[in-house]
Amino acid sequence: MNDLNTLMHASVDGERPDVDRLLAGAIRDGQRLQRRRRMSYAGAGLAVAAIASAGAVVAGTRAGPGSATDVVPAARLTPTPTPSGPTPSGPAPLRAGQTLDLGQGMTGTVVTCTGLEPSGEKGVGPDCVLPKRYAIQSMSTIPGAGTGFAIVLTGPDQAIEDLWSNGFQDPQTNDYQGLAWALEADDPLIQPAYQGQGVAIDVPGWKLVGQVADDKQSLEGPGGAVADIVWRKASGYDDWISGMKNEPGTWTSPVHDGVFVTVQGGRGTTDADIQALGASLAWK
Amino acid sequence: MANDPMEFASFVQTTSPQLYRTALLLTGDHHLAEDLTQTTYAKVFAGWRKVTRAGNPVGYTRTILMNTFLSHRRLRRTSETLGRAADLTETLADSPADGGASDADISTRVDLLAALAQLSRTDRAVLVARYWEDRSITETAHDLGLTETAVRTRAKRAIDRLRPLVRDLEGIL
Numbered sequence: 001m002n003d004l005n006t007l008m009h010a011s012v013d014g015e016r017p018d019v020d021r022l023l024a025g026a027i028r029d030g031q032r033l034q035r036r037r038r039m040s041y042a043g044a045g046l047a048v049a050a051i052a053s054a055g056a057v058v059a060g061t062r063a064g065p066g067s068a069t070d071v072v073p074a075a076r077l078t079p080t081p082t083p084s085g086p087t088p089s090g091p092a093p094l095r096a097g098q099t100l101d102l103g104q105g106m107t108g109t110v111v112t113c114t115g116l117e118p119s120g121e122k123g124v125g126p127d128c129v130l131p132k133r134y135a136i137q138s139m140s141t142i143p144g145a146g147t148g149f150a151i152v153l154t155g156p157d158q159a160i161e162d163l164w165s166n167g168f169q170d171p172q173t174n175d176y177q178g179l180a181w182a183l184e185a186d187d188p189l190i191q192p193a194y195q196g197q198g199v200a201i202d203v204p205g206w207k208l209v210g211q212v213a214d215d216k217q218s219l220e221g222p223g224g225a226v227a228d229i230v231w232r233k234a235s236g237y238d239d240w241i242s243g244m245k246n247e248p249g250t251w252t253s254p255v256h257d258g259v260f261v262t263v264q265g266g267r268g269t270t271d272a273d274i275q276a277l278g279a280s281l282a283w284k
Numbered sequence: 285m286a287n288d289p290m291e292f293a294s295f296v297q298t299t300s301p302q303l304y305r306t307a308l309l310l311t312g313d314h315h316l317a318e319d320l321t322q323t324t325y326a327k328v329f330a331g332w333r334k335v336t337r338a339g340n341p342v343g344y345t346r347t348i349l350m351n352t353f354l355s356h357r358r359l360r361r362t363s364e365t366l367g368r369a370a371d372l373t374e375t376l377a378d379s380p381a382d383g384g385a386s387d388a389d390i391s392t393r394v395d396l397l398a399a400l401a402q403l404s405r406t407d408r409a410v411l412v413a414r415y416w417e418d419r420s421i422t423e424t425a426h427d428l429g430l431t432e433t434a435v436r437t438r439a440k441r442a443i444d445r446l447r448p449l450v451r452d453l454e455g456i457l
Binding site: 004005007008010011012013015016017018019022023025026027028029030031032033034141142216228 | 289292293296297300301304305308309314315317318321322323325326327328329330332354396397405406411412415416418429443446450
């Protein structure tokens, strides 16, 4: 065995995930993926049928970004399968303003990157640069027919969350490697939950560590025990409560000032620790 | 439900520690590692019947983890940079939880995780595949969609970059 392997083991051996929380989250997200796939496939079939019968164009639930001057049916983005396989010319080129019906009330609008910054890595596509009104959420690293374009998403939060959880994989865009995915920069979905709603805890031996980052703050306790406080938007409270019912190792606060927090255990914590931390928690 | 939750739960119980450590080496951050691991298992759960039919669920899951890590730059967490690695190093350095680990051990951990965070994602993935998972050049090239030459070049370049940053690597590799 090599020395880097030994150093890697020295770095992470002993680290363990919270398996119960991991499992609950994976099943919850996995079920969402299954539902999304079923709805996506059903939606694609309906879209094709509608286009065939009425030449319908795709319409979003709310206005997409920019002027959608080149609205096309979503089905046009998917190459038509032929007995001989994919067409040699590849997928139809993307154009700014095209819209896609992504199902669940979600619409994607194609926008052109205003710049491309080389990644500096062989085989890795360039970074898409968009105007500041957009916030890129994800970018394929593989160059391809989607390079130079981004899809700006609008629609229900849950649908966008599901697509995000699914790594922005969608049957209509599978042939467009290199695509970036973005939201309007002021979309409430990507604003952090934490807006200065600080908390204090009062359990002997425990302390808050560092600053809130990505809506999370760490707690350290006796014997190196660790836990996290996570700020979450009040809009997700009901779903959280129903999903986390009877979940050990997690404490959930009531809603306060548009947010609620959860205290979640990590290495070396017990459920009793978490409940004590939660009971002591006070809003500042 | 088509999936067998008990079978899946048993699979996660058995495999998650190793997968989480792989994710930790890739991301350098506990939260991101948790997210990456959970996303991976969610995808596995969604296709559990296909995964079990494939005959090598562990390998399949590892591939999904790598692909998920590599295929998209997750920019939602804007601090997925060295800054988070620095947070981790502070936590490790301050933490007495290492079961008697020496200062040198802790220093090694700090050095390596922080140094890995300075590499490109692809270079990190190459090193993790080669030196953590002990995958061959050929297997790594296949897993990551690179040529074997690219794997060799990337591994050498990445180690060259790590050497001055990680004390214990000096003069060894």
